Amino acid sequence: MTRRRTYQDKELLLRNYVRLNRITKTEFKQLMRLSKDKSSVIRFEVATILFDVKNQASKKLLFQLAKDRDSLVRAEAYTSLSGFKFADVEEFLRKAIEREKDELACSYAITSWGEVALKLFDEHDEDINYVNKLLRTHKIMVSERCRLECYYALYGFGDKKMLKKIMKFLTRYSKNSPTSLGGEMNCKKMQENTCSNVPDVVQYNQSNKRKD
Numbered sequence: 390m391t392r393r394r395t396y397q398d399k400e401l402l403l404r405n406y407v408r409l410n411r412i413t414k415t416e417f418k419q420l421m422r423l424s425k426d427k428s429s430v431i432r433f434e435v436a437t438i439l440f441d442v443k444n445q446a447s448k449k450l451l452f453q454l455a456k457d458r459d460s461l462v463r464a465e466a467y468t469s470l471s472g473f474k475f476a477d478v479e480e481f482l483r484k485a486i487e488r489e490k491d492e493l494a495c496s497y498a499i500t501s502w503g504e505v506a507l508k509l510f511d512e513h514d515e516d517i518n519y520v521n522k523l524l525r526t527h528k529i530m531v532s533e534r535c536r537l538e539c540y541y542a543l544y545g546f547g548d549k550k551m552l553k554k555i556m557k558f559l560t561r562y563s564k565n566s567p568t569s570l571g572g573e574m575n576c577k578k579m580q581e582n583t584c585s586n587v588p589d590v591v592q593y594n595q596s597n598k599r600k601d
Contacts, residue, residue, distance in 0.1 A: 396428055403434045412442050424450055429459040436462060440469035448473055452481060460491035467494065471501035474508045486523065496534040499523075503542030513546035520546070533558070 394402075403423070406416060420442075424435045436454045439447045451473075454466035467485060470478050482502035489495040506516050520539050529535045537558050544551040 396431070399423060399426065399428070399431050400434070403431070403438065406438050412438075417442070417446065421450060424454055429457075429462055432457060432459065432462045433465050436465040436469050439466075440472050443472060448475070448478065455481070455485060460494040463489070463491070464494040464497040467498045467501045471504040474505065476509065479505045479509055483519070492532045492534055495528070495532070496538045499535060499538040499542060503538070503545055506542075507545050517543060517546050517548060533561075 402419070406412065406420070409416070412420070420435050420438065423431050426432055426435075432454060436451065439451050439454075448470070451466045451470050455463050455470065457463050457466065463485075467482065470482060479502065482498055482505060485498040486495060486502060489498055503516075503520075506513070510516065520542050523529050524536065524539050529539060537555070540551045540554050540558065544555060
C-alpha cells in the first residue's frame with residue numbers, strides 16, 4: 390500500500406518544482422491535484438510556481454485559484470496572473486477587483502490588473518477612467534492600501550501627477566508597516582508545520598475550528 394503524502398512531503402515536492410527549468414505534463418498534473426489540497430499554504434505555493442508556467446492550462450488553473458476560499462491564495466494567484474499578457478486575464482482581473490471583499494487581496498488584484506493592462510494596450514485613456522471610477526467606490530475609498538495601488542496604476546498609465554501622492558502615501562505607509570502577503574503566509578506556514586507534528590485527531594479538530 391502506497392504511503393499517503395504528509396504536508397512536509399508536499400512542501401518538499403513543491404520546493405523541488407521551483408528549482409526546475411520547466412514543468413512536465415506529469416508534474417503539472419501533480420500541481421493540479423495540489424491546487425485542491427486542504428492546506429492553504431500548499432495551494433498558495435502552487436499559485437506561486439504557476440507564475441513561471443505560462444500556458445493556457447496554467448492560466449486556467451490560476452483562474453481557479455483566484456477564486457479560492459482563502460484570501461491569501463487568491464492574492465497570490467492574482468500576482469501570478471500579472472505575468473500573462475492576455476485580454477481575458479485583464480478582463481478577469483477587472484472583475485476580481487470588483488468582487489473581491491478582502492482588502493489585501495483586492496490590492497494585489499489592482500496591482501496585477503495594472504501590470505497586465507500596461508503590457509497589453511498602447512493607449513490607456515480607458516484604463517485611467519476605470520481607475521478614477523474605482524477611486525470613487527466606497528471599498529477603495531476606505532482602503533489606503535487599495536488607493537495606493539490605484540495611484541501606482543495611474544502613474545504607470547502616464548499620469549505623472551500621481552508621483553506626489555505616491556510619495557506622500559509612502560511616508561505614512563512606512564510608519565504603519567502594513568502586513569505583507571508573504572508575512573501573512575509565513576504565519577500560516579508556521580501554524581501548519583506545528584499542526585503536522587501533533588496527532589491527526591488534533592489536526593482535524595483545529596481545522597474544524599478554523600472553518601467555524
